[in-house]
Amino acid sequence: MFEILKHRTYRHLFLAQVIALIGTGLITIALSLLAYDLAKDKAAQVLGIALAIKMIAYIMVAPVASAYAERLPRKKVLVTLDIIRAGTALFLPFVTEIWQIYLLIFILQSASAAFTPTFQAVIPDVLPDEKEYTNALSLSRLASDLENIISPMLAGLLLTVISYHNLFLGTVLGFIGSALFVITTQLPTAKPSKVTGVLARIKQGATIYFHTPRLKGLLALNLAIASASAMVIVNTVVLVQSTFKLTEHATTWAFGLFGLGSMLAAFTLPKVLDKFNDRLVMIGGTTVLVVGLFAGVFLTSYNWLLALWFMLGIGYSVSQTPTGRLIRKSASSENRTALFAAQFAFSHACWLITYPLVGWLSSHLGTINAFLPMAMLALIALVTAIVVWKKETDIPHTHSHDDLPADHEHFTNFGKGNNHRHAFIYDGLH
Template sequence: MLDVLKNPTYKNLYLAQVIALLGTGLITIALALLAYDLAKDQAAQVLGIALAIKMIAYITVAPVASAFAERLPRKTVLITLDVIRALTALCLPFVTELWQIYILIFVLQSASAAFTPTFQAVIPDVLPEEKQYTKALSLSRLAYDLENIISPILAGLLLTLISYNNLFVGTCLGFVFSAFFVMKTTLPVGKAPPFKGVLNRIKQGSRIYFHTPRLKALFALNLAIASVSAMVIVNTVVIVQTVFQLSEHATTFAFGAFGLGSMLAALYLPRVLEQRPDKTVMLTGATLLCVCLFLGTFISNYSLLLALWLIMGVGYSVAQTPTGRLIRKSARPEDRTALFAAQFTYSHACWLLTYPLVGWLSSNIGIMFVFIPMAVIATIAIVIAYSIWPKNDAPQVSHHHDKLSPDHEHLLLKDEKGNHSHDYLIDEYHQKWPR
């Protein structure tokens, strides 16, 4: 899997991602501790609101920003957004009121909403071969997982020397070094589609997303994934420090257990995806998540929590990692930025629902009872995804074009049986998926 790092362009981009994620991991833990410090027993609700604001920024900014970003130099866009994130993170140690958290989180995550789809759309151009791209996806998942492990450990060590407010400085440094590695890289020039207006580009990503069956199924899976991650991110600090009466360090290790499970799954996924279709792998991972949520009600001690978080990390990685493969095979190169932005937007719309829902339920029905309603939501989402996703999700689809003349050049694309067949993508010739 590591042979993909022999590509110098991807190596620099990967280093930029890893370092930025390390800083992001510190801010996640510091934000949870800051919320607990300011709101005590209401920390889950406060953190839920803060994360909901993050999702609002992602949903509103990502599609608009991607429409502009795809027409600007990629390197300039990525470096500028990293600088904005670094400066914003530097302001967080001085927060004394909850409303200040909310404003700074919106600014920081608005920059991330523009950064992530642009970054994701670059990778398929750097690694056009599917096998290499799959390895890159697993390495990317591994980077997220290492962040979930290393960041809590690093945070735990730093907390013995400094206050949690100083963890935000680590976030700032992560974004600065990310910008440095992007600056060192020569990025491929993206193929920009004819510009027909910002609104049209926003609509194009959504049009592809909701007219491609595998992506509609992905939208449902996003809800199942969000149901689990909301439980982990919003409630870990409260379960550990309020229910089990443990320390901040125990909270960081609980986050680390979730990351460890996800990392272990990511190491084996490239081999699994060579032998099993994306649909089978992703639905299996989502089902495991659902089972874990039902089991969460029976957690009675910290050891069981760590074991459950570890298994949920495995399911999380298995369900989410192949997402980039689905996006890549569902759009032309010039439409990938718009489609990655659509996935970014709609996946975070699911988190926008689940983050405040988990926070509200935790404050009103009790922390340990929240597992059941979230498990029910995840189960419904999995059933919908399974019913929508075609049984035979082959790239090439035989179809007809009633509105094209028989001698149209597009109709020259045929299979060995003489039928008009090719990799089916939603574009100007294909507005809807054939039955």
């Protein structure tokens, strides 16, 4: 897995991602403390609204921003967005009103909504080999899981010598560091799309998404993944500290076991994906999530919670990590950014549904009883994915394109004549 870090361009992009992730983790903790300072007992409400604003920004801004961004040089776009994020974080320590938090979070997350799909679309062009790209996806998953563990520890150490306001400076440095690493790369130029106009590009991404069986299946899997992860994110502290009457330290261990399960799965996924296809692996991982949610109905102890969270962490990583492979094989370079933006928006729309749903069910039915309806929702989503994503759509079929020039990119990627074989793709050629 770590062999791909010898690739200079990818290594610098990966380091940019890691540094930005640590900065994002610090801002999450600092924002929680700032919200408590300003709102006291209403801090949870403030953070809930901030989270909703983040999701709305992701859903609304990502497709629009990506349609503009893909017409511009990738490096300049990524660096500019990092500078915007750093500048926005710089203002957060000086906030005195709650509405100012909401405004700055919207600006910050809007920049992230444009940055992430653009960044994701670069990696397949930097690493065209499928095995290398798979390793990159696993490393990315690993980096995200490590951030969930390292950032709280780093913040705790820093808070022993500085005030939480200075944590925002760590976020600023993270985004600046990310920009500096991007500057040092040589990024391949994306082939411009034949579809012009912002609205047309937004429509293009959604059209490809909903005409591709594997991506329709992915959308259903997104809902199942969001159902499980929302239970973990929303209810861990409630289960540990209210249901089982334990401490914040025990809460940290519970989150840590979820992250550990995800990390271990990320380590093994490249070898698993060498032997099994994406559909089987992702449906298998989602099945683990569904079984775990049903098992949560019988949750009776903290030790059982740790085991369950570890299991859900494995299922979460296995079901989510190969997503980039599906996008890569479903579009050519010219449509990839639009497709990553569509996936980014649709997946976060699922979280926008499940976060408040878990909160409402937990408050009205009880935290343990919330497992059953979320398990049912995840099961329905899983069955839907199996039905709409038929395995035969991923079997390569031989066909020809007599009207294309001999040096066309499509032939370069998939071969000519009788050697021209690939799985289902919906684009201007098919």
